[in-house]
Amino acid sequence: MAYQTAGESHGPGLVVTVLGLPAGLTVDLDLINDALRRRQGGYGRGGRQKIETDTAEVMTGVRQGRTLGSPVTLFVKNKDSRLDDAERTPPVYRPRPGHADLAGSVKWLTTDCRDTLERASARETAARVAGGALARCLLREVFEVETFGFVRQILDARTDVGVTEANWRELVKACADSDTYTLDEATTERQRAAIRQAKIDKDTVGGHVETHVFGCPPGIGSSMNWYERLDARLAGAVMGIQAFKAVQIGAGTRAGEVTGSRLHDPIRFDAAKVETPSLGFVRDTNNAGGTEGGMTNGQPVVVTGTMKPISTLLRGMPSIDLNTKQPEASDYERSDVCAVSAASVVMEHAVAFEVAAAFMDKFGGDSVAETGDNYRRYLETARMLPLDPPEQTIA
Ligand code: EPS
Numbered sequence: 001m002a003y004q005t006a007g008e009s010h011g012p013g014l015v016v017t018v019l020g021l022p023a024g025l026t027v028d029l030d031l032i033n034d035a036l037r038r039r040q041g042g043y044g045r046g047g048r049q050k051i052e053t054d055t056a057e058v059m060t061g062v063r064q065g066r067t068l069g070s071p072v073t074l075f076v077k078n079k080d081s082r083l084d085d086a087e088r089t090p091p092v093y094r095p096r097p098g099h100a101d102l103a104g105s106v107k108w109l110t111t112d113c114r115d116t117l118e119r120a121s122a123r124e125t126a127a128r129v130a131g132g133a134l135a136r137c138l139l140r141e142v143f144e145v146e147t148f149g150f151v152r153q154i155l156d157a158r159t160d161v162g163v164t165e166a167n168w169r170e171l172v173k174a175c176a177d178s179d180t181y182t183l184d185e186a187t188t189e190r191q192r193a194a195i196r197q198a199k200i201d202k203d204t205v206g207g208h209v210e211t212h213v214f215g216c217p218p219g220i221g222s223s224m225n226w227y228e229r230l231d232a233r234l235a236g237a238v239m240g241i242q243a244f245k246a247v248q249i250g251a252g253t254r255a256g257e258v259t260g261s262r263l264h265d266p267i268r269f270d271a272a273k274v275e276t277p278s279l280g281f282v283r284d285t286n287n288a289g290g291t292e293g294g295m296t297n298g299q300p301v302v303v304t305g306t307m308k309p310i311s312t313l314l315r316g317m318p319s320i321d322l323n324t325k326q327p328e329a330s331d332y333e334r335s336d337v338c339a340v341s342a343a344s345v346v347m348e349h350a351v352a353f354e355v356a357a358a359f360m361d362k363f364g365g366d367s368v369a370e371t372g373d374n375y376r377r378y379l380e381t382a383r384m385l386p387l388d389p390p391e392q393t394i395a
Helices: 029-040 101-107 114-120 122-143 168-177 185-200 230-239 252-256 340-363 368-383
Strands: 002-006 013-019 056-060 072-077 146-154 207-214 218-221 244-249 267-269 281-283 295-297 301-307 318-320 327-329
Touching: 002 122, 013 122, 029 056, 029 122, 029 340, 072 122, 101 114, 122 146, 122 340, 122 368, 146 168, 146 185, 146 340, 207 340, 218 230, 218 340, 218 368, 230 244, 230 301, 230 340, 244 252, 301 340, 340 368
Parallel strands: none
Antiparallel strands: 002 013, 013 072, 056 072, 146 207, 207 301, 218 295, 244 301, 267 281, 318 327
C-alpha cells in the first residue's frame, strides 16, 4: 500500500490516492468524514476552520461503496479557494522562522514565500487523514485492529492518565468530550488556559500527541531489512507530518536512561489469552511500545509525536525582507494559536496507514476475502507453535 496527496492550501481542494487496497473493502464515509471533522477541531484553531467543512468525495476506485482494487482517490474541497486571486493571496516576502518559507524560497529561486507555503501548509493533512481513514477501514474490517489518538501534553499541561487495552474505549469518549482532545477535564482546563494565554501574548504553543494501536498480533513488520522495520516506517511517517520535531516508540528516549532489567518487558505465556492478538504471549509492561526488532510483539503499538508551536506568530518574529535583505518582522497571515489537537488526529491516521501497509505486506491478497483468509491462517498456524516439536533429550 502507498499513498500520494496533492493540493494547495488555497487551491480548489486536496486529493489523496491510495494504492494497494484489496477489492471488496467497504469504504466507510462516516468514519472518514468523522476523522476529517475531528482534524478541523480543537481549542486554539484559527478562522479557516470556520470556513471549511471538510468532507471526502470519492473520485475513483469505488463501486457501490466498495473498493475495486484500483487506486482509490478521495477529494476534499477547499471552500477558501483563491490561489489565483493575487489580491487575496498576496506575496509573502518576510519568511516566518520555523516555517518552510526561507528554505523553500531559496530552493525554488523566488522571493515570494507563498509559492512554497501553499503546499507546505498543514492544510494538506486533511488529505493525509482521508487516506489514513481508508487504512482504518481496512484495519477494522479485515484485521480487527483499532487506533486511538489523543493529546498527551500542551506546553506544560500534561495528562498522566494511562491508556490500556481495558480502558481505551472509555478514553475515546473522554477525548471526544475534551476541547483539546486530552483524557481528563482538569488537563483540558490547563491546556485551554495555556492556549488562551498564548493568544493574549500573540504567541503559539506545541505539545505531545500519542497514538495507540490495538489488535496487532506478533510479527507485523520485519527485522530483515531496516526499511521493513515497522518502527522505522512509523517514525518516517510521523516525522513527515508538518511541524513534527520528534517521534518516540514506547519508552522512547527514556530507554537510554534506565538499565535493561528495568526497561525490558518480561515475557509470560497465558493460555487463557491465546485467542487474543497477543496469541497468549503476555507482558505486564509495554516499554517497548509494542515493537521489538522492528516487528509487532502482540502488545499495543504506542507512538508519541512532538509538534512544535505554529510558526505564524501574530507578534511576528525577527526576520528579513527577502527582497531588501533588511531586518523586518516576519509576515503574519491567518493561522492557529495551537493545532496540537488536530495533530493528534493526523498522527493517528499517519500511523494507521503504515500499520495497514505492513499488514498488507505480510498477508497480501487481491480481495478482502483472500486477505482475511491469509490472516486467519497465520493466526491459526502461529497458535500451533511449536510446529515440529523439538526432540526430547534423553537423559
Ligand atoms: C490549516 C489550514 C491553514 C492554517 C493551518 C492549518 O489555513 P489558512 O492558512 O488558510 O488559515 O490554518 O496551516 C498552518 C498551520 C500552516 O503553517 O500553514 C488546516 O486546515 O489544518
